[in-house]
Amino acid sequence: MLSLYGVPLRSRLLLGTARYPSPAILARAIEASRAQVVTVSLRRESAGGATGGTFLESIASPGVRILPNTAGCHGVSEAVLTARMAREVFSTNWVKLEVIGHHGTLQPDVFALVEAARILTQEGFEVFPYTTGDLVVAEKLVEAGCRVLMPWCAPIGSAAGPTDPAALRAMRAHFPDVPLIVDAGIGRPSHAAAVMELGFDAVLLNTAVAAAADPVSMARAFADAVEAGRAGFSAGLLEPRDMAVPSTPLIGKAVFS
């Protein structure tokens, strides 16, 4: 069973809550996804608090844990302050740490990310860092106290899928004991299955479900794909080879000429 910061989870799919057509469809998509962790953000409240309350109600479920994020933060102090505020609002030490460094790709500023992760872990936060596939950065994050790593497989919202499987494989090999979650870039269920087949522990996605024509059905498809990919990895996958290998035994084959 997957365990993130000591919390056992049956589901290996984590779901974002943004961009759904309606709160009702979001609630149904969460249920269909079988996700036990959903990500949320903090934003300026303009309606006296009513908007936030309505949103919280739409995602509230006894079996669902909240992972607040620092989405859109661009520096250490902004990310750290947002994390502190999120901890107060959601009464959780969990935080998905995003420190964006590039407007076009939404690539994390990995230097600020490591520094913010160090500050937050010292304050008792359990940090889920959104990072790149860079092993050196990943090492620094682990040194900073991160016990989960969340590399992208492509830019946020791109739906491009795993553009650099070798980097994901290297990360899996390099951190056999650290839970690895692919965060960002997943576009279709086969992408989710593919990264799970690489031995990743979980997948975090949002847009691929929220922006689908039928988000609820897509949530179910992703839930199944994540389980299938994991089952395939656990069962032991064959390595591809260039030449044919007969699958039917040749011994006992009739000779007609």
Place this chain on the structure above:
Amino acid sequence: MRTLIVNGEEHRVDSADLAALLSALGYEGPWLATAVNGRIVHKPDRAREMLRDGDRIEILSPMEGG
């Protein structure tokens, strides 16, 4: 009267402390988080957080996110 920047907008208010400001602007709910000049102010401390002219106040709330 004080001039405060609340969520990026200028407000002229009488409120002496942060709790009074939230009340005056109609902010309610246990899920709100507040910061003054880039420093978090926890819920129990809001009534003791005295406001000065020009203070920048952020009032945040749970929202959708990925």
